[in-house]
Amino acid sequence: MALTPDATLTYSIGITVDSTGNIYVANFDDATIHKYDSSGRPLLTWSVDQGRTGPSGLAHDADDNIIVALHRLHDHYVEKYSPDGVLLATWATVGGSDGQVGAGPASGPEFIAADRDGNSYITDPVNHRIVSFGPYGTFRRNFAGTAAQPLDGLAVVAVDNEGNVYTESHLEIWKWDPSGTLVGRWFTPVAGALVIDPQDRLLVVDRGIWVLGLPTV
Secondary structure, three states: OOOOOOOOOOOEEEEEEOOOOOEEEEEOOOOEEEEEOOOOOEEEEEEOHHHOOOEEEEEEOOOOOEEEEEOOOOOOOEEEEOOOOOEEEEEOEEOOOOOEEOOOOOOOOOOEEEOOOOOEEEEEHHHOEEEEEOOOOOEEEEEEOOOOOOOOOOOOOEEOOOOOEEEEOOOEEEEEOOOOOEEEEEEOOOOOEEEEOOOOOEEEEOOOEEEEEOOOO
16 A cells, blocks of 8 residues: 655654554654554544643653653653543743753753653653653652763663663663662663664664664673
């Protein structure tokens, strides 16, 4: 079956697929989320942040609610929507304290992930950490590097079925357990998006797909 390209997707930057196979794509230019069925048929489009701030990352929780990471300096960085595009909650204000996300002059967080309990994990490159929130925005904990080696160039984040959290910094994969304890680091030959498959293998997606090993590595 040949699909007709969607001309309304002018700068697609985030994607997630829910439990029924519906596909959600973030379009940065006009600050919209586009929903498609598993065959690619358009179902719904809605604006995030009232059409002001482009989305940069998408995730979904166990109830198929859509969690959006907003980019650029703003009064909040996370918005949560129902599968039908109804705004349910906003959180992550600007700053460096617990429960906040820092921003430079023109950029903010890029990627977001969610675990099976609905907790979210958003990258905070300005403060060199990943910030985790509960299903409706209650601050949970930070995931950070070490004093000798902070997380620099932080962009991607992924979480597996056990709640272990992963990111990439300077061609190293970092892994924390659910309590926020750093439990491992290893080299990756490429930098790219991080994906956890159904077997909890960690994949790095660049121009190819690199399987880096099981979460027990």
